Amino acid sequence: MTVPIFLFYAFAVISILGSLGMVLNTRNTVTSAMSLVVTMVALAGIYVLLEAHIVAVFQIMVYGGAIVVLFLFVVMLLNLSTDEFRPGRQRLVKLGAMLLGLIVLAALLRVLTTALPAAQPIPEGFGGFAQVGIALYTDYVLLVEMSGLLLLAAIVGALILSKRKID
Amino acid sequence: MVPLEHVIGLSAILFMIGVLGVVTRRNLIVVLMSIELMLNAVNLAFVGFNRLWAVVDGSPSLDGQIFVLIVITVSAAEVAVGLGIVISLFRNRDSVDIEEVSLLKW
Numbered sequence: 054m055t056v057p058i059f060l061f062y063a064f065a066v067i068s069i070l071g072s073l074g075m076v077l078n079t080r081n082t083v084t085s086a087m088s089l090v091v092t093m094v095a096l097a098g099i100y101v102l103l104e105a106h107i108v109a110v111f112q113i114m115v116y117g118g119a120i121v122v123l124f125l126f127v128v129m130l131l132n133l134s135t136d137e138f139r140p141g142r143q144r145l146v147k148l149g150a151m152l153l154g155l156i157v158l159a160a161l162l163r164v165l166t167t168a169l170p171a172a173q174p175i176p177e178g179f180g181g182f183a184q185v186g187i188a189l190y191t192d193y194v195l196l197v198e199m200s201g202l203l204l205l206a207a208i209v210g211a212l213i214l215s216k217r218k219i220d
Numbered sequence: 221m222v223p224l225e226h227v228i229g230l231s232a233i234l235f236m237i238g239v240l241g242v243v244t245r246r247n248l249i250v251v252l253m254s255i256e257l258m259l260n261a262v263n264l265a266f267v268g269f270n271r272l273w274a275v276v277d278g279s280p281s282l283d284g285q286i287f288v289l290i291v292i293t294v295s296a297a298e299v300a301v302g303l304g305i306v307i308s309l310f311r312n313r314d315s316v317d318i319e320e321v322s323l324l325k326w
Contacts, residue, residue: 057221057222058221058222058223061222061223061226061227062226065226065230068230068234069230069233069234069237072234072237072238072257073237075241075250075253075254075257076237076238076240076241076244076245076250076254076257079245082247082249082250085249085250085253086253089253089256089257092234092257092260093260096260096263096264099222099227099230099264099267100264100267102222103222103227103267103268103270103271104271104274105267105270105271105285105288107285107289108263108267108285108288108289108292111289111292112263112292115292115296116256116260116292119296120256120295120296120299123299123300123303124249124252124253124299124303127249127303127306127307128249130307131249131306131307131310131316133247133249133316146243146244149243150240150243153236153239154236157232157233157235157236160232161229161232161233164225164228164229164232165225165226165229167225168225169224169225169272170272172221172224172271172272172274173273173274173275175271175274175275175280176274176275176280179274179280179282180282180285184280184282185282185285185286185289188282188283188286189286189289192286193286196286196290200290200293200294203293203294203297204293204296204297206297207296207297207298207300207301208300210300210301210304211300211301211303211304212304213304214301214304214305214307214308215303215304215307215308217311
């Protein structure tokens with residue numbers, strides 16, 4: 054087992070543990086947010102192993118930095134009490150969970166038994182700033198413009214939603 | 221070389237943990253975090269498949285990674301608006317329990 058493969062499994066275990074810690078921790082929402090950070094950083098490590106360096110950088114910057122800090126701000130602003138799992142409809146939840154688990158098990162078995170074609174060797178500078186930047190500003194320039202518009206709409210929407218009184 | 225079958229498997233597992241959070245938790249903030257987790261699982265699949273088909277017709281292809289960048293943008297916008305909704309909900313109801321906001325549910 055070479056070092057990248059070992060690192061992949063280590064990051065995979067960390068991300069699964071982090072996400073489970075986020076979902077199953079009912080006592081403290083701040084701890085949930087911290088577990089989310091752990092998951093995001095582990096996923097960024099996997100992105101680096103998959104030669105997506107820019108994506109890893111943005112994963113840490115946007116998810117590990119901005120989004121989780123936003124979550125933490127709101128958690129501390131609201132001063133929440135403890136939380137428990139949803140009562141009632143336990144049978145429905147169990148049935149749904151069983152069904153979803155079966156579907157995912159089938160999908161996993163299918164994926165793990167299918168031999169995907171071997172990945173090609175990557176060209177020089179793959180996933181680096183230069184190549185991603187060129188792709189973003191030539192083929193996908195419309196997408197960049199539209200995400201700018203989307204962010205503007207999100208800013209305005211968030212301001213209006215969280216304002217006490219709209220004048 | 222990372223085995224891509226296992227990358228896709230990890231993506232499925234993370235997505236299912238996200239679904240579990242959305243279905244079972246009552247705290248709206250944790251539900252939003254679980255949605256983020258599901259988006260991240262899909263991102264992982266995108267990056268894995270982009271690594272698999274890194275070269276198309278002799279030239280490098282970065283479509284999957286560009287998609288991931290756009291998804292990150294969209295999820296940042298989604299979190300901003302979602303947390304705005306959480307704040308106004310807390311202001312009106314004094315709680316973020318989604319069981320208490322089920323007026324439109326069947």
